[in-house]
Amino acid sequence: MKNAVVKDTIREITKTKARFFSIFAIILIGTAFFSGISASPYDMRYSADKYFDDNNLMDFKIVSTLGITENDFDEIKAIEGIEDIYPSYTKDFFTYVDSNKITVRVGSFNSKNLASNENYINQVIIKEGRLPTNKNEIIVESSKLVEYEINVGDTITLSMFDQEELNDTLNNVEFEVVGKVSTPYYLSYQKGNSDNGSGAIDLYMYIDEDNFELDYYTEVFATIKNSKEYNSFNDEYFDFLKPFKQDLETLGSKQSIIRKDEIINEANETLNEGILEYDENLELFNEEIKKGEQEISDAKDDLMLGKAQLETNVVVGQMQLDQGQMQxxxxxxxxxxxxxEYEKLKAEFDKIYADKEAELVILNENLVIKQAEISEIEIAVANKNAEIALQQEQLLQLQLELIELENQDIIDQELINAKTLEINKLNEEISLNKQDPIFDTEKKLKIELIEINTKISLIEAEISYPKQALEILKKSVDIANVEYNNGVNELNNQKQLFDQEIAKAKVAISDGENSLAKASVDFEVAKIENQILLDDALIEIQKGQAEILKIEDGKWYILDRNQHYSYVDYKGATDRMDAIAVVFPVFFYLVAALVCLTTMTRLVDERRSQIGTMKALGYKNYQIAAKYIAYAAIASFLGALSGLAIGMYLFPLIIYNAWNLMYVLPPISYDFLPKLMFISLFTSVAVTTLVTYNVCHNELKENPSLLMRPKPLKAGKKIMLERIDFIWNRLSFxxxxxxxxxxxxxxxxxxxxIGISGCCALLIAGFGIKDSISDIVDIQFTQVLNYDAYVSFDKDISESVREESIDKIINLNEVDDVMDVYSENAKVINDDKIIDVSVMVASDTKQFSQFITLKNRVNDNLYSLSNDGVAISEQLASDNKIRVGDFIEVEIDGITRSVKVESIFENYVNHYIYMSNTYYSDIYEVTPTNNQLLVKSNELDTNKLSxxxxxxxxxxxxEFFKGFADSFSDTIKSLNLIVLVLIISAGSLAFVVLYNLTNVNISERLREIATLKVLGFHDDECNSYVYKENIILTLMGSFVGIFLGKLLHLVIMVVVELDTIMFGRNINLISYIMSIGLTLFFAIIVNRVMRKKLRNIEMVESLKSVE
Amino acid sequence: MSAFIEFVDVKKIYQMGDVKISALDGVDFEINQGEFVVIAGASGAGKSTILNILGGMDNSSSGKIVVDKALISEMSPKQLTDYRRYDIGFVFQFYNLVQNLTAKENIELATQICKDPLDTDATIDAVGLQGRKNNFPSQLSGGEQQRVAIARALAKNPKLLLCDEPTGALDYQTGKQILKLLQDTCRKNNMTVVVITHNLSLCPMGDKVIKVKNGKIISIDINENPQNIESIEW
Incomplete structure (x- = not known):
């Protein structure tokens, strides 16, 4: 019997492949969706945990208000169960990439111990380049989402607002980028907020720890032995860590006290040094005062002495001068x-020697005359001598000529004679000349001269001695006169000198008096000044003492992964996935149940007489039902198995990769989820068998005789539409x-x-996700924020310089318009939650509306800034349930005030609060100082404008918005994959549902269709008889799907939304059209496939008897 | 003048695996316009095959079929559809009404695809269903349903009315009424009517009686004086 049932079941399956396939397929899709989507968060957690374990993410991060010392490390290591610790520094800086100022979180990295400590905590994974090997190198975050372009080889300069703090923190600020890395310590694009007040952290980086100048490590990471055996997203992990956390806390409170004492001791030491220094200085001061006073009195004494000296000098000098005069x-x-005496002698001399003198004068006169005569005669003598010499020469010449003549071969006697005559004549002349009287005159004159000379000499000898004596006397008189004159001059000089010196001395003394007076004043001033310094020092010392008394107990914070931003962020994402995993499967199982219901109902209907026969033969109800239940169970079991295989592979992969648009994680690792697999399988089989059981049960209630008769066809009925005559009458049959x-x-x-609406909804959601995410960039940066960039000026420049710069910017060709605003990072305090927001205060509310559009997203109403409250961005409002009219606490620049919410406007990126100058001044009681310039530009090339x-x-x-927009468009490209998956899912859903519907309808209307064919209906008329229904139902399903899709889209958008980015809620009209179009396309495809089946219906069917 | 319907050596062979089954083995007959013809034979004799081929629902394997000068045996499926659509009225054993349409609508279903249909209401009146034209088939008795079916066939204003065991699913009295309706229609409208039955006692009412056995015509009798259906008892 059993065999017969099995055989019958198998035959039933092979005979009704289409129906079997319907159930198989819908269960496959349903199970794939359910198991796939449900498994996704598990796989996400599993993959992340594996990533954590592989790269040794810390179990604890220990930070202390008083810093952690080397001694603390040893104590932590000594705790039982601690596997390893890793001390590190973390500080926030800012740096410039291109012209953008970005906030970076810089961690330390111990490059020296890397070789010996390969398993260090919070490892980085090199994506590009290498790890730093020296302190001038830096590694930076490698992220798909980062809009700042940093390449290996670039130089990065770190800075802080406070230069002094920077110097205290780092000993080196310039680094070369040598690598790009990822790390499980930072998973997401969002890395939390910086603690230096500059908003969100844009990037993380690591440098060698030698660069840090800090006294102690800012945190210590610790891992616990065996903690990797637990999935850190499960409670078991935290249960396991609990005792260690307590141990660490206990240690913390102990070490904190030690650390406090240490710090107090250190402070006391410093203070004592200070006191000592003070004492020393005080002593020094007193000494100096004493010395100074002494010096002043000494100077006074010296001055007095000088004055006395001067007076003495004057007297003595005068005396000396007087003495000189006397001399x-x-x-x-x-x-x-x-x-x-000389005069007397002269007179005597003159009397005696007067004659002699006169004679001498005459002699001398004669002498002169004689000498003149001699000179005259000498000239004549010389002329005579010259004449003679000339004649003698001629003579010699003649004698030579004569000799020549005599020696000639032919002697010319005549000539010789003439010559000889001539020679003789000349000899005569010569001798005549030699006897000339002139020579005698000369001799006579010379003798007379000698006579005169002799006379002169005699006289002169006579008067020479007395003359000499007289002259000597005269000389002594002259000398005495010269000496006297010299003496007079000298005395006069001395007198002058003396007067000068006295004057000088007097000036010196008065100078001395002046400087003494000044020195006295200076001294007094210096004394007072130093006194003040000393007093200040004393106050400082007292303050120091007070501060030491005030040093609080240190506290250790033992932070586990639940307090780690990236972990919590990612965990949130997986939790939201869990929420989605609830929505989808319910829907798919509903469709699966309905498909199974219609299919099995038809199958059982067709087998009605057989069932009746079996019942009549004495088979029990359950035996009869078993066949159909087995049929459904086999189909659903096979479908579920295939669905599990496909779904649990495909969906987590796609979903995981989709999330990885926002998170940096390695490729997926699949978790083994037997529970989920069992539930999927069980639910699938249970749904179909229960439905089948129900169908069989309804049929088997009737008695066999009734069952063996044909089931009365469901009667035709008038429908509502028929009452509307004018429509109904126009309809074709x-x-x-x-x-x-x-x-x-x-x-x-x-x-x-339901099936078609699901298909359409999936499509709408798919296209809508793309619309909403891709549009936010466009809406945010072209419709909400109408400006292109904002410019920050140097903080230290004056108002007028700033105005000048703004004027210059306005005048640039590339700049269309600018608006000067006050912009500040602020905090909204909502209960115990603190949200970072950007506050912008504008003076010109009209201009403001040209730069920023404040619009209600739902009803498109425009708002403007009012003087009675603030405008806040939509996500800020919705996340914190703030409504218009509420008051919210906003802290701006340290001042917290309650402000009234006047409007909530459409905004997608970041949280904003806008207010007018007037309102800000009223509430915060501070006048805003503009610090940011919003720029509208017509230049497309940002680099050029920059x-x-x-x-x-x-x-x-x-800061330009373009970079942000560009990085986002890459993200959107990846979304196409998700859309494709949804289209495929939707398509298969539509196909299965329509296929099943058509299949059931055709099998039920076989007779009608055959009759229509006999009546002469053409193929297309027969087709439309069946397919009109499909198309109308598809249209109705699509219509329902629009609403369902909108809802689904909204749910998905809210679930995947980030903290500071609100995704759009909009779905473009084209997406609706495409979704409905695709749904109809699927319906048409099914119709095409089934058309052949219709064509093959034999007309003879119409002649068969009704079963 | 040739006959209105001509069957010349028509054969129909079904291939069932290796076995050839001959449903019609050389059938020849003629039917004139306005004749009321009864084709009678036992189950499986081949009368339904004749009807199927004559009605354009099936093709013959060989032979020539002419209906009103048209060569049916050579028609394409499309032409056959038009032939059924415009030339043939068909009355089924199980009425084959569309359950979702009222009596009147069932008739209109046929007339809407015809070139020159008869007036629907008049046809309903003619078959005696004045009061029930807005009822659904399930609200009608078997006889009434068959009347609707006949009305549907007649309203098309066909050249030929083919009836497949029109009384097979009806009780005696109702069956008689239906046959009367068919006979009256034939007489009044000069309609050619072919009725297929296994009930030999209906033979006297036909102008022509064709008896079939094992795929062959065993006799063609022409009744000079066909009897009215009222006078026939079975």
């Missing part, structure tokens, strides 16, 4: 005596039949509408 006077007298058929089989209608703007040295940074 001169006596010298003069002596001269006069001498002169008188096929339309009328279609309309009635649709309402005749409500189960099928429900199945088709260069232009940066030409002004007062411009500190420019």
């Amino acid at each position: 001169l006077d006596s010298a003069k007298k002596q001269i006069e005596t001498l002169n008188a 096929t339309s009328k039949v279609t309309a009635r058929n649709i309402f005749r089989y409500k189960k099928r209608m429900l199945m088709t509408i 260069v232009k703007l940066l030409e002004d040295e007062n411009v500190e940074s420019i």
Whole structure:
């Protein structure tokens, strides 16, 4: 018997492949969706945990208010169960990439111990380049989502707002990028907020720890032995870590006290040093005062002494001068005596030698005359001598000529004679000349001269001695006179000198008096000044003492992964996936149940007489039902198995990769999830068997005789539409039949509408996700924020310089318009939650509306800034349940005030609060100082504009929105994959549902169709008889799908949304059209496939008897 | 003048695996316009095959079939559809009404695809269903349903009315009424009517009676004086 049932079941399956396939396929899709989506969060957690384990993510991060010392490390290591620790520094800086100022979190990296400590905590994975090997190198975050382009080889300069703090923190600020890395310590694009007040952290980086100048490590990471055996997303992990956390906390409170004492001791030491220094200084001060006073009194004494000296000098000098005068006077007298003696002697001399003198004068006169005569005669003598010499020469010449003549061969006697005559004549002349009287005159004159000379000499000898004596006397008189005159001059000089010196001395003394007076004043001033310094020092010392008393107990914070931003962020994402995993499967199982219901109902209907026969033969109900239940169970079991295999592979892969648009994680690792697999399998089989059981049960209730008769066909009924005559009368008969058929089989209608609406909803959600995410960039940066960039100026420049720079910027060709605003990072305090927001205060509310559009997203109402409250961005409002009219606490620049929410506007990226100058001044009681310039530009090339703007040295940074927009468009490309998966899912859903519907309808209307064919209906008329129904149901399903899709889209968007980015809620019209179009396309494909089946219906079917 | 319907050596062979089954083995007959013809034979004799081929629902394997000068045996499926659509009225054993359409709508279903249909209401009146034209088939008795079916066939204004065991699913009295309706239609409208039955007692009412056995015509009798259906008892 059993064999017969099995055989019958197998035959049933092979005979009704299409129906079997319907159940198989819908269960496959349903299970694939359920298991796939449900498994996704598990696989996400499993993959992340594996990533954590592989790269040794810390179990604990220990930070202390008083810093952690080497001694603490040893104590931590000593705790039982601690596997390893890794001390590190972490600080936030900012740096510039191109012209953008970005906030970076810089961690330390121990490159020296790397070789010996390969398993260090929070490992980095090199994506490009290498790890740093020295302190001038840096590794930076490698991320798909980062909009800043940093390449290996670039140079990065770190800075802080406070230069002094920077110097205290780092000993080196310039680094070369040598690698790009990822690390499980930072998973997401969002890395939390910086603690230096500059908003969100844009990038993380690592440098060698030798660069840090800090006294102690800012944190210590610790791992616990065996903790990797637990999945850190499960409670078991935290349960396992609990005792270690307690141990660490205990140690913390102990070490904190030690650390406090240490710090107090250190402080006391410093203080004591200070006191000592003070004492020393005090002593030094007193000494100096004493010394100074002494010096002043000494100077006074010296001055007095100088004055006395001067007076003495004056007296002595005058005395010396007087003495000199006296000496001169006596010298003069002596001269006069001498002169008188000389005069007497001269007179005597003159009397005696007067004749002699006169004679001498005459002699001398004669001498002169004689000498003149001699000179005259000498000239004549010389002329005579010359004449003679000339004649003698001629003679010699003649004698030579004679000799020549005599020696000639032919002697010319005549000539010789003439010559000889001539020679003789000449000899005569010569001798005549030699006897000339002139020579005698000369001799006589010379003798007379000698006579005169002798006379002169005699006289001169006679007067020479007395003359000599007289002259000597005269000389002594002259000398005495010269000496006297010299003496007079000298005395006068001395007198002058003396006067000068006295004057000088007097000036010196008065100078001395002046400087003494000044020195006294200086001294007094210095004394007071130093006194003040000393007093200040004393106050400092007292303050120091007070501060030491105030040093609080240190506290250790033992942070586990639940307090680690990236972990919590990712965990949140997986939790949201869990939420999605609930929505989808319910829907798919509903469709699966309906498909199974219609299919099995038809199958059982067709086998009605067989069932009746078996019942009549004495088979028990369960035995009869077993066949159909087995049929459904086999189909669903096989479908579920295939669905599990496909779904658990495919969906987690796609979903995981989709999330990885926002998170940096390695490729997926699949978790083994037997529980989920069992539940999927069990649910699938249970749904189908229960439905089948129910169908069989309804049928088997009837008694065999009734069952063996044909089941009365469901009666035709008037439908609502018929009451509307003018529509109904216009319908063709096929339309009328279609309309009635649709309402005749409500189960099928429900199945088709739900299935098709699901298909359409999936498509709408798929396209919508793309619309919403891709549009936010466009909406945010072209519709909400109408400006292109904002410029920050150097903080230290004056208001007027700033104005000048702004004027320059306005005048650039590339710049259309600018608006000067006050912009500040602020905090909204909502209960115990603190949200970072950007506050912007504008003075010109009209201009403001040209730069930023404040619009209600739902009803498109425009807002403007009012003086009665603030405008806040939508996500800020919705996340914190803030409504218009509420008051919220906003902290701006350290001042917290309660502000009224006037409007909530459409905004997608970041949280903003806008307010007018007036409102800000009213509430915060501070006048805002503008610090940011919003720029509208017509220049598309941001680099070009950036260069232009940066030409002004007062411009500190420019931030463009374009970079953000570009990085986002890459993300959107990856979304196509998700859309494709949804299209495939939707397509298969539509196909299965429509295939099943058509299949059931055709099998049920075989007879009608055959009859229509006999009546002469053409193929297309027969087709439309069946397919009109499909198309109408598809349209109805699509219509329902629009609403369902919108809802699904909304749910998905809210679930995947990030903290500071609100995705759009919009779905473009084209997406609706495409979704409905695709749904209809699927319906048409099914119709095409089934058309052949219709064509093959034999007309003879119409002649068969009704079963 | 040739006959209105001509069957010349028509054969129909079904291939069932290796076995050839001859459903019609050389059938020849003629039917004139306006004749009421009864084709009678036991189950499996081949009468339904004749009807199928004559009605354009099936093709013959060989032979020539002419209906009103048209060569049916050479028609393409498309032409056959038009032939059924415009020339043939068909009355089924199980009425084959569309359950979702009222009596009137069932008739209109046929007339809407015809070139020159008869008035629907008049046809309904003619078959005696004045009061029930807006009822669904399930609300009608078997006889009434068959009347609707006949009305549907007649309303098309066909050249030929083919009836496949029109009384097979009806009780005696109702069957008689239906046959009367068919006979009256034939007489009044000069309609050619072919009725297929296994009930030999209906033979006297036909102008022509064709008896079939094992795929062959065993006799063609022409009744000079066909009897009215009222006078026939079975």
